[in-house]
Amino acid sequence: MAVMVEYIITFTSSHHALKAEQVLNEAGWKPRLIASPRAISSQCGFCLLLADNNECALSEILTTLSVSYTHLYTRQSINGVRHYAQQD
Template sequence: MTASAVTAMDYIVTFTSSHFALKAESALKKAGMASRLISAPRAISSQCGFCLLLENCDCQDLANKLELLTVAFSHIYTRQLIDGVKHYAQQD
């Protein structure tokens, strides 16, 4: 794997219910963080089937913001595109 083969890293946040996913999306939007509600990728598990995608975000900052906004989440994953293949890694 070369440095040129690695592209920008994204973060995915999973939730235990769609209610929490929608609440998180709204809270992050109000806090000025761009997120997008997507179907959970097959490679990772989400109990409700939805997750939030945040592109080019600092993971530690994201976890702190979710905590401050009192948003309950299950896990945070990185999503990295390497040589055209998406790779996921749990961060918490």
């Protein structure tokens, strides 16, 4: 059984989150704006969720597109429990 890894990007403001969503959509990524999970601290209360992407490529694209973010997390469901790990 394959484990699906999702990526969560947090921001300092909702403006940055919305701008990042727009930029990533235009670049062909499919981010979803969600409320920040309780297990993750986000200053603005929103974050972007990206399903099963390559973390290295994601970090590079965020830098290339000049996306201002605070942290990058992975999220995995293990036995029905969501686990978060900060990647930066």
